[in-house]
Amino acid sequence: DARVTQTPRHKVTEMGQEVTMRCQPILGHNTVFWYRQTMMQGLELLAYFRNRAPLDDSGMPKDRFSAEMPDATLATLKIQPSEPRDSAVYFCASGLWRQGPDTQYFGPGTRLTVL
Amino acid sequence: AQKITQTQPGMFVQEKEAVTLDCTYDTSDQSYGLFWYKQPSSGEMIFLIYQGSYDEQNATEGRYSLNFQKARKSANLVISASQLGDSAMYFCAMRAKTTSGTYKYIFGTGTRLKVLA
Numbered sequence: 001d002a003r004v005t006q007t008p009r010h011k012v013t014e015m016g017q018e019v020t021m022r023c024q025p026i027l028g029h030n031t032v033f034w035y036r037q038t039m040m041q042g043l044e045l046l047a048y049f050r051n052r053a054p055l056d057d058s059g060m061p062k063d064r065f066s067a068e069m070p071d072a073t074l075a076t077l078k079i080q081p082s083e084p085r086d087s088a089v090y091f092c093a094s095g096l097w098r099q100g101p102d103t104q105y106f107g108p109g110t111r112l113t114v115l
Numbered sequence: 116a117q118k119i120t121q122t123q124p125g126m127f128v129q130e131k132e133a134v135t136l137d138c139t140y141d142t143s144d145q146s147y148g149l150f151w152y153k154q155p156s157s158g159e160m161i162f163l164i165y166q167g168s169y170d171e172q173n174a175t176e177g178r179y180s181l182n183f184q185k186a187r188k189s190a191n192l193v194i195s196a197s198q199l200g201d202s203a204m205y206f207c208a209m210r211a212k213t214t215s216g217t218y219k220y221i222f223g224t225g226t227r228l229k230v231l232a
Binding site for chain 1: 150152158159160161162165206213217218219220221222223224225
C-alpha cells in the first residue's frame with residue numbers, strides 16, 4: 001500500500017531556529033504539493049512541483065520559506081528563521097498529473113510548534 | 116476571485132441516514148476540477164471524489180456522490196447510509212487555472228460531520 005511519508009511527524013523548536021521538513025512522495029508520482037493547515041487560515045497551498053520543477057510557490061512567504069526537490073524521491077520544506085506564527089500542521093501530498101482527477105495523496109503531516 | 120465556500124461549520128446526521136454537505140465555488144475559468152476530502156480526527160486527508168467541470172454526469176464513488184450544479188456553481192457532497200466512521204471534517208476543494216497559467220488548489224473551511232448512533 002503506497003503512501004506518502006513525512007518526517008518528522010512532530011517538531012518543537014524555538015523561534016529563530018531552522019526547521020526542515022521532508023517528504024517522500026509515492027513512487028511514480030510526478031507532482032508534489034506542500035500545504036499548511038491552521039485553525040485560523042485553514043488549508044493553504046504553499047507550493048507545488050511537477051517533475052521536480054517548482055510550478056507555483058506564490059502561497060509561500062519567500063523571505064523565510066524555501067521548498068526544493070533534490071530528487072524524485074525527496075521534497076523538502078525549510079523555514080529559516082522560524083517564528084511562532086509558523087506553528088501549524090504541514091502536509092505534503094503527491095499525485096500523478098493529468099487533466100482529469102489528479103488525485104492528491106496526502107502524507108500524515110508534520111506538526112510544527114515554534115515557541 | 117477564486118473561492119470555495121462551505122457554509123456549514125458543523126452537521127449532525129443519524130446513522131444510516133443520508134446527509135448533504137454544501138459547497139459553492141467561484142471561478143472564471145471554464146476548465147476546473149472539484150474535489151472532496153475527508154479528514155478524520157487522526158489528521159490525515161483522504162480523497163473521496165472528483166468532478167470535472169466538463170463532466171456531464173455527477174460523480175459517484177461508493178456511498179459518496181457529488182451533486183454538481185454548474186449554473187449554481189455548487190458541488191455538494193452526498194453521503195448515503197451514514198456510518199459512525201464517517202464522523203470527520205470534510206473539505207471541498209477546487210483546482211483552477213490562474214492568470215499566469217499555473218493551477219491553484221483552493222480549499223474551503225470545512226464542515227465537521229458527526230454521525231449519531
